[in-house]
Amino acid sequence: MKTTLLAAGLATIAFPALAETPVLTVLTYDSFVSxxxxxxxxxxxxxxxxxxxxxxxxxxxxAALLARVQLEGAGSDADVVLGLDTSLTAAAAATGLFAPHGxxxxxxxxxxxxxxxxxxxxxxxFAFVYDKAKLPEPPKNFxxxxxxxxxxVIQDPRSSTPGLGLLLWxxxxxxxxxxxxxxxxxxxxxTVTPGWSEAYGLFLEGEADMVLSYTTSPAYHLIAEGDAGKxxxxxxxxxxxxxxxxxxxxxxxxxxxxxxxxxxxxxEGFQSVIPETNxxxxxxxxxxxxxxxxxxFRPAKSLLMSPDAAMAARDAALAEWQAALAR
Amino acid sequence: MASRARxxxxxxxxxxxxxxxxxxxxxxxxxxxxGQFVMVPQDWxxxxxxxxxxxLSALISVGLAVPVARALARRRFAGxxxxxxxxxxxxxxxAMVAVLGLLAVFGRSGVMNDLLAEMxxxxxxxxxxxxxxxxxxFLNLPLAVRIILQGWQSIPAERFRLAASLGFGPSEVARxxxxxxxxxxxxxxxLVIFVICLTSFxxxxxxxxxxxxxxxxxxxxxxxxxxxxLGRAAMLALVQLGLCAVAAGLVFGLARQVGFGAGxxxxxxxxxxxxxxxxxxxxxxxxxxxxxxxPLGAVVLRGVPGLAEVPDVVFTAALRSVLVAIVSAxxxxxVALVLADAVARRARGFGFLEAAAVLPLATSGLVLGTGLFxxxxxxxxxxxxxxxVTVLVNTALALPYVYRxxxxxxxxVVGDYGxxxxxxxxxxxxxxxxxxxxxxxxxVGFGAGxxxxLSIGDLGVITxxxxxxxxxxxxxxxxxxxxxxxxxxxxxxxxLVGLSFGLFWLCDWGxxxxxx
Numbered sequence: 047m048k049t050t051l052l053a054a055g056l057a058t059i060a061f062p063a064l065a066e067t068p069v070l071t072v073l074t075y076d077s078f079v080s081x082x083x084x085x086x087x088x089x090x091x092x093x094x095x096x097x098x099x100x101x102x103x104x105x106x107x108x109a110a111l112l113a114r115v116q117l118e119g120a121g122s123d124a125d126v127v128l129g130l131d132t133s134l135t136a137a138a139a140a141t142g143l144f145a146p147h148g149x150x151x152x153x154x155x156x157x158x159x160x161x162x163x164x165x166x167x168x169x170x171x172f173a174f175v176y177d178k179a180k181l182p183e184p185p186k187n188f189x190x191x192x193x194x195x196x197x198x199v200i201q202d203p204r205s206s207t208p209g210l211g212l213l214l215w216x217x218x219x220x221x222x223x224x225x226x227x228x229x230x231x232x233x234x235x236x237t238v239t240p241g242w243s244e245a246y247g248l249f250l251e252g253e254a255d256m257v258l259s260y261t262t263s264p265a266y267h268l269i270a271e272g273d274a275g276k277x278x279x280x281x282x283x284x285x286x287x288x289x290x291x292x293x294x295x296x297x298x299x300x301x302x303x304x305x306x307x308x309x310x311x312x313x314e315g316f317q318s319v320i321p322e323t324n325x326x327x328x329x330x331x332x333x334x335x336x337x338x339x340x341x342x343f344r345p346a347k348s349l350l351m352s353p354d355a356a357m358a359a360r361d362a363a364l365a366e367w368q369a370a371l372a373r
Numbered sequence: 374m375a376s377r378a379r380x381x382x383x384x385x386x387x388x389x390x391x392x393x394x395x396x397x398x399x400x401x402x403x404x405x406x407x408g409q410f411v412m413v414p415q416d417w418x419x420x421x422x423x424x425x426x427x428x429l430s431a432l433i434s435v436g437l438a439v440p441v442a443r444a445l446a447r448r449r450f451a452g453x454x455x456x457x458x459x460x461x462x463x464x465x466x467x468a469m470v471a472v473l474g475l476l477a478v479f480g481r482s483g484v485m486n487d488l489l490a491e492m493x494x495x496x497x498x499x500x501x502x503x504x505x506x507x508x509x510x511f512l513n514l515p516l517a518v519r520i521i522l523q524g525w526q527s528i529p530a531e532r533f534r535l536a537a538s539l540g541f542g543p544s545e546v547a548r549x550x551x552x553x554x555x556x557x558x559x560x561x562x563x564l565v566i567f568v569i570c571l572t573s574f575x576x577x578x579x580x581x582x583x584x585x586x587x588x589x590x591x592x593x594x595x596x597x598x599x600x601x602x603l604g605r606a607a608m609l610a611l612v613q614l615g616l617c618a619v620a621a622g623l624v625f626g627l628a629r630q631v632g633f634g635a636g637x638x639x640x641x642x643x644x645x646x647x648x649x650x651x652x653x654x655x656x657x658x659x660x661x662x663x664x665x666x667x668p669l670g671a672v673v674l675r676g677v678p679g680l681a682e683v684p685d686v687v688f689t690a691a692l693r694s695v696l697v698a699i700v701s702a703x704x705x706x707x708v709a710l711v712l713a714d715a716v717a718r719r720a721r722g723f724g725f726l727e728a729a730a731v732l733p734l735a736t737s738g739l740v741l742g743t744g745l746f747x748x749x750x751x752x753x754x755x756x757x758x759x760x761x762v763t764v765l766v767n768t769a770l771a772l773p774y775v776y777r778x779x780x781x782x783x784x785x786v787v788g789d790y791g792x793x794x795x796x797x798x799x800x801x802x803x804x805x806x807x808x809x810x811x812x813x814x815x816x817v818g819f820g821a822g823x824x825x826x827l828s829i830g831d832l833g834v835i836t837x838x839x840x841x842x843x844x845x846x847x848x849x850x851x852x853x854x855x856x857x858x859x860x861x862x863x864x865x866x867x868x869l870v871g872l873s874f875g876l877f878w879l880c881d882w883g884x885x886x887x888x889x
Contacts, residue, residue: 076844076851076852077852077855077856080686080849080852080853080855081684081686082853082856082858083852103756104844106598107855109598109599110598112601113597113598113599113601116601117601117743117746117747117750118750121750121751123754137601197481202578202584202591204584204591204594204595204599205578205591205594205595205598205599210599235583236481236498236500236582237500237578237579237580237581237582237583238579238581238583239578239579240574240575240578240579240591240594241855242855243851243854243855244469244575244854246854246857246859247469247854247859247862248476248579250859251473251476251477251480252480252481252482253476253480253481254481263857266857267857270857325857367584368415368584371583371584371585372418372584372585
C-alpha cells in the first residue's frame with residue numbers, strides 16, 4: 047500500500063514534466079483579463095477545445111500594450127497580442143514582430159477591413175454620451191457642439207486611445223478645417239483626462255454634460271444597471287470607429303496553437319462573450335444576435351482612416367490640437 | 374570633532390551603492406536604447422509649467438502649514454491627537470480618488486457651487502492652474518503640517534519652560550526657538566512636496582483643464598507608451614532628475630542645523646499665548662480641518678454604497694497590497710535609519726550616502742519600471758518577480774521621504790549624545806537600542822507610516838510587471854473604473870484608503886508610544 051502511494055506521489059511529481067499541456071500566452075490589456083472582462087469566459091471556452099492552457103497576461107491599457115510588445119521584442123514569451131487598435135497597428139506592423147494570421151476575418155464591421163497581420167475581434171463607434179434628462183436636445187455635429195455652451199470631458203490623445211480616436215475623428219471628418227473645429231470646441235472642454243475611466247467618472251459625477259466614450263456605453267447602463275437614461279449623440283458628419291485587433295507574434299513557439307486561437311477569435315465561443323463583457327460590438331454577430339440597447343444608437347456613417355493614414359496624420363493633428371487648446 | 378577619526382563603516386556604503394545601482398541602472402538601460410534627442414518647444418513649455426506648479430504647490434503648502442502646525446503644537450484640546458492623525462489622511466489618497474473628493478466639494482456640481490448658486494452668486498470653475506494647486510495643497514498640506522509639527526515637538530520642552538521663566542513673549546519665543554527650528558525644517562519639507570508635485574501628472578492633467586497643463590512626467594509617459602521612444606523618455610527623466618537636483622542643492626544650502634541641546638525627554642505641556650493668538654490658532658485649526666476633512670468625507674460617502682459591490686478579487690488584492698506595504702516600509706525604515714545615522718555621524722563618504730538617499734526622489738517611476746523590465750526580462754519572466762520588484766522599487770521611492778524625516782532627529786541625537794555614547798564605548802546594537810532608537814521612535818513611526826501608505830497606493834511598477842491575477846489594490850481599482858464599475862471602484866478605493874490609513878495610524882501610533 048505504502049509503495050503504491052509512494053509511486054503515485056512520485057508519478058504526480060514526474061509526469062507533469064513529461065505530459066505537460068502546451069501553454070498559449072496571450073498579451074492583452076488589463077480590463078480584458080479582469081474577472082468582469084471577457085478573459086475568464088474566453089479562457090474556459092477555448093480550453094474546452096484546445097487541450098491547452100490559455101494564459102492571459104495583462105499589460106496596462108490599450109496604449110501600453112504596444113509599448114510592452116516592443117519592450118519584450120523577439121524574446122517575448124507571448125504568442126498572441128490581443129487589443130491593439132487601428133491607430134496603433136501601423137506602428138505595430140513596423141516592428142516586424144507580427145506574422146500573418148491567415149484568417150478570413152470579421153463580417154460584422156460597418157466598413158471593409160482587410161489586414162493580413164491584424165484580425166479584428168470587436169469594434170465600436172466613438173460618441174459623446176449624455177444624460178437624456180439633463181440634455182433633451184443634444185448637438186448634431188461638432189460645429190453645433192462648438193457653438194453651444196455645453197461642457198464636455200475628453201481624453202488626452204497623448205495617453206489614451208479614445209483621446210487619439212477623437213483626434214482622428216475630427217481630422218477624418220473635417221480635414222484641413224480640424225484646427226478650426228478644435229478652436230470652436232476649446233471653450234466647451236471642461237478638462238482633458240489621462241484615460242477613459244477618469245473622463246467617464248467625471249461625467250458620472252456631473253462635471254460635464256457629455257463625455258467622449260462609445261455608442262455602446264448607454265447599453266451598459268441599460269443592461270447592467272437598468273438605467274435607460276443615458277444616450278449617445280449621433281453626429282451627422284459620421285462617427286469614427288475603434289477597431290480592436292489581435293495579431294500573432296512571429297517568434298511564437300506555439301505556432302499551431304496560436305493559429306487555432308486566431309481562428310477561435312471570430313467563432314461563436316469568443317464573439318458571444320464580447321458584447322456584455324467588453325461592451326463593444328462583436329466582429330462577427332453571434333447566433334443569438336445583439337443584446338438590448340446595442341441597436342439604439344447606430345450612426346448612419348462610419349469613419350476610419352487606414353492604419354498608415356492614421357499614423358501619418360497623428361503628429362500634425364496632435365500639434366493642431368495642442369495649439370488650439372493651449373490658449 | 375575634527376581631530377577625531379571619522380568612523381569607517383562599510384554597511385551604509387554598500388547600501389548606498391545598491392540604491393544607486395537600483396536607480397541609475399534602469400535609467401542607463403533605458404538611455405542605452407536612445408537615439409538622438411532634442412528638446413522641442415513643447416518640452417520646454419512642459420518644464421516651465423512643471424516648475425511653476427511644483428514651486429507654487431510647495432510654497433503654498435508649507436506656508437499654510439506653519440500656522441496650523443504652530444497652533445497644533447501649542448494648544449491642547451479634546452480630540453487633538455485624533456484630529457492630527459485624521460488630517461494626515463489626504464496625503465494617503467490615490468490621486469484620482471482625491472480629485473473626485475475635491476470635485477464633490479469644488480466641482481461644477483459640487484457643494485460649493487450649489488451654495489453659490491443658491492445665494493445668487495456666480496459659480497466658479499476648479500479647472501485650471503488654481504485647481505491643480507488646490508489639489509496639490511490638499512494632498513500635501515497634511516505632510517507639511519506633520520513635518521513642521523514634528524519640528525516643534527523636537528524642541529525640548531525645557532527650552533519653552535526656560536523661555537517662559539525668562540518672561541519671553543511670543544515674538545521672543547519665535548525669534549529664539551521657533552524661527553531657527555523652521556529654518557531647519559521648512560526647506561526639507563518644501564523640497565519633498567516640490568518633488569512630489571514635480572512628478573504628478575494625473576492630478577495636473579485632470580484639473581489643469583487641457584494641454585497647457587502638461588508636465589514633464591506626462592511627456593515621459595507619452596514617450597514610453599505611445600511613441601516607444603525610450604531615448605526620449607530617458608532624456609526627459611534626466612531633465613526631471615536635474616530639476617530635482619538643482620532644487621535639492623538650493624534647499625540643502627538654505628537649511629540650517631539647529632542646536633537646542635539635549636532635553637530630558639520629558640513631555641511637558643507648553644501653555645500657548647492667550648489673547649487674539651488663541652483665536653487665530655483656533656481659526657487656523659478649524660480652517661485646515663474643514664479644508665482637509667470635507668473632501669475626505671465626500672470620498673467616504675462616495676465609497677460606502679460601493680463597498681457592497683466590491684468583488685472578491687479586491688480582497689486578495691488588498692491582502693497582497695498590505696503585505697507589500699509592510700515589507701517595503703520595514704525595508705525603507707531600516708535603510709533610512711542606517712543612512713541617516715551614518716550621515717549624522719559624518720561617517721566616511723557621507724556626501725555619497727546623502728546623494729544616494731535623496732536621488733530616488735525625482736526618478737520617474739515609469740522610467741525606473743521600464744528600465745527594470747528591460748534588465749529583468751531576458752533573465753526571468755517579469756511576471757514571476759512582480760511582487761519582489763514592486764517591494765524593491767517602493768522601498769527606493771519612499772526612502773528619500775523617510776530619510777528626510779529621520780535625519781534632523783538623527784543629527785540631534787549625534788550632536789547631543791554622540792560624545793557621551795562614545796565616551797561610554799557604546800557601539801553597534803546597544804547604541805541603537807539605548808541611544809538612537811528611543812529618540813528616533815517618533816519620526817521612525819511616522820516615516821514607516823508614510824512609506825507604507827506610499828507603497829500601498831503605488832501604481833507605478835506593478836502595472837508593467839503584474840499580469841492578470843497578481844494585481845495590487847490600486848491596479849484592481851483602476852480595472853474596475855475601466856469597466857464602467859465606478860461604484861464598485863469607489864468602494865474598493867475606500868477600502869484602499871482605509872487600509873492605507875490604518876497602516877499609517879498603526880506605525881505612527883507605535884512610534885509615538887515608543888517615544889513617550
